[in-house]
Amino acid sequence: MAGHSKWANIRHRKGAQDKKRGKIFTKLIKEITVAVKGSGPDPDANPRLRLALQNARGQNLPKDTIDRAIKKASGEGGEDYVESTFEGYGPDGSAVFIETATDNNTRTVSSVRAAFNKYNGSLGKDGCLQFIFDHKGVFLIEKEQIKMSEDDFMLEVIDGGAEDVDFDDEQYTVVTTAMEDFGSVSAKLAELEIEAQEAGLQRLPTTTKTLSAEDLVTFNKLIDVLEDNDDVQKVYHNIEIEDEEEN
Structure with missing residues (x-):
């Protein structure tokens, strides 16, 4: 699903x-x-x-x-970072969205483009993936933080503006919100004395796709190179991740 x-x-x-x-x-x-x-x-x-x-x-x-x-x-001095986003296509048309913070945008553009070129992809124009990703608020909450039943918790956070609550994972509960409701849900969690392990605006794929085994190997190398780049803050994609690939 x-x-x-x-x-x-x-x-x-x-x-x-x-x-x-x-x-x-x-x-x-x-x-x-x-x-x-x-x-x-x-x-x-x-x-x-x-x-x-x-x-x-x-x-x-x-x-x-x-x-x-x-x-x-x-203080005075220190690095000044410029935030930029990049959109591109990996193997077999896989969609990859990248958020960066850099003190040298020329270097960042060059390294991101080189990664796509090396791993059977291409850097796209701004906005080319706007229909593939939704910008949503996501709260990753360790289950032990929640001191109430799942039903009660769901009612509380939906009342605070949440769109969806996912209890399926063994370790985490995931709360998803519209971008504009992120602050109100954050306030609701604070009221419930729950601090998410990770919270922020994420780019979630509206649809996902699968890759052949060969393309998946190349795709994973592309993602690894991008995530290893010091200028890259976050990398999102629309590839379906099967459970066995996570182990």
């Missing part, structure tokens, strides 16, 4: 990222930096920073590292 496919995609990406803990810490620090540079170091007055700090805690980024990142971003 479509809901499972979207969750499988998120879980697969999270599993791949968990194997690259150092890379994740780098991306979290960069997100904190961008948030502070944009709207200041006070999380109470800066929703993006508040969310970045929540995700950093969820990934066990050390507190002193977080504090140093905020202090550095608050």
Whole structure:
């Protein structure tokens, strides 16, 4: 079903990222930096920073590292990052959407294009994937955080603006919202004293596709290269992830 496919995609990406803990810490620090540079170091007055700090805690980024990142971003100098997105096609027309934060856009464009070219893909024009991905709010919540029945929890978060609640995974409950309802659902979870391990705006595929075994090998190499790129913050795709591929 479509809901499972979207969750499988998120879980697969999270599993791949968990194997690259150092890379994740780098991306979290960069997100904190961008948030502070944009709207200041006070999380109470800066929703993006508040969310970045929540995700950093969820990934066990050390507190002193977080504090140093905020202090550095608050002072003079330090990196100034420009945020950009890239849309492209991988093997057999697979759709790949990339979010970046970079201090050298020329370098980033060159490296992203080179990755697509190397692995049987091509970089597309802005907007070419607009009908393939929906921009949604996603909350990844460890089940032990929820101190009520599934029915009661579902009623609470839907009342707060959630579109969908997925209990199918053994470890996580996934709450999905419309982009404009992300803040109200975040407030509802805070009211319930639940802190998501990961929360943010995700690009979820409206439809998914499968690849041949050969194309899947090439596709996975493309995704690995993109996720290893220090300028890349997030990578999304529309390929169906089967359970056996995650193990």
